[in-house]
Amino acid sequence: MNVALQVALVYGPGAPEGLASFAGKEGVSIWDPARIRAAGFLDPQVGIVFLMVDAGAEEQKAWLQALGRNAEKTAVVALYAPHLSVSELAMAYRYPEQVVGVGFLDQMLSPGSLVEIAPGLRTAVAAVDAVEGFFRERGCETERVKDFSGLVLRRVLFMIINEAAYALWEGIASREDIDLAMKLGTNYPMGPLEWADSIGLDRIYNGLKGLHEEYGDDRYRPCPLIRKMVAAGHTGKRAGIGFYTHHAERGKG
Template sequence: MDIKKVMVVGAGQMGSGIAQVCAAAGYEVVLHDINEEAVEKGLSRIKKQLQRQVDKERIEQKDMDNTVNNLATSVDLSNAANVDIVIEAAVENMEVKKDLFAQLDEIAPDHAILATNTSSLPITEIAAATNRPEKVIGMHFMNPVPVMKLVEVIRGLATSQEVFEAVEAMSASLKKTSVEVQDFPGFVSNRVLMPMINEAIYTVYEGVASPEDVDEVMKLGMNHPMGPLTLADFIGLDTCLYIMEVLHEGFGDDKYRPCPLLRKYVSAGWLGKKSGRGFYTYE
């Protein structure tokens, strides 16, 4: 299965990062979102990231130019009609994804792979919205995509071996290390990470320690590069809550019950870095 042209659906932080690494690897990339403003913001983010790498002499100007030349933008989903793979990086909502995959199934050519960057939702359920469940797969990149080397490749119930191998080979071409994961709530990364973050929030909620001290323990005591509460703010507390709810519902186990303080912060609009306030305050 030869992949040459890629559509990335969703031009936010994750989608633009995926589009950047695909374009840098020589793929022809279409960056899609629902309106011109969103697409242009994503493209601007990519150019800013690349310029920073040029300024730091990590890449040459010609590398940046080649990457940008490999990028096209789209606000019309019908542009999926001539791609080899679609990588969806839209909002983490099952109904949105199912609707999107049903549309892509109608538009994309028969050979095209439909991949989702979901961080926690069932691949099998997303695939059921299409008539090609054997060509639907999870391709979960880590944030920030240009920096982080891991991709979780998640098989749905019907995902074919050919599709799995094609996505594994594509991940390698992006200079990523892929890990094969089965279709369980949270996969591996968030099944391990989110309960740790949730437990860190409980230690603040119960008055065990301040956010600063919790983070210090994990950085200096466990050699984590970033404390769990700083990381939660970076991910977005609304995203953390949503994933904990997916885990709680998916496993039916109260060890995944979201901390009440996490719910309170999200209800208050304290979503972390993107809103200016979470466990820490941001300019």
């Protein structure tokens, strides 16, 4: 584990930015996504690149491909929120053995919180250790899980949110009552619809689509209401409107 490893963060459009404040400034640079599309891997000194692209699986592949064009063989790519298996997505990168999947909820990332680490079938042990080391040095707990669309937390949470969206779409209760019921009836830390607004409906839609594609099982089809809202730009807090209206947040992020 190399403590002095240089780290770069790449944010695709709409990606969460909580990792930037969590990572600190020492040895951390933020790469301009537009430059990567044109120039690929920007600095050979960098040991881990965090690819924070929370668009669809095809987008994730495109970014991996761009980054891989001129990457060093030793550089590790931590792929945030893989929408398909890491094994499959990693094949878009020049060195699939260097790609590791990571999963966490952006707004909950802090020392003491837990990060999922998911190696793909080809991933090298050293690459997994490097990514795990990054989070452990910053006080996070980690669990290694098998690589699959959404890993564990996002998969379960997105299924809960999807069901809440179906319940709302079918008009069985109001958004406020759905959220209140889940907080008081079963102790959820947030109501699923307010949680969805804070994560971003576009990201939830991409996650569910990935699961749906991976399994081919209608269990995972995204609620049409989520699709409709994403199409209309009602993606949650960042957009100022999602399941709720967020006046204070409008124009931010």
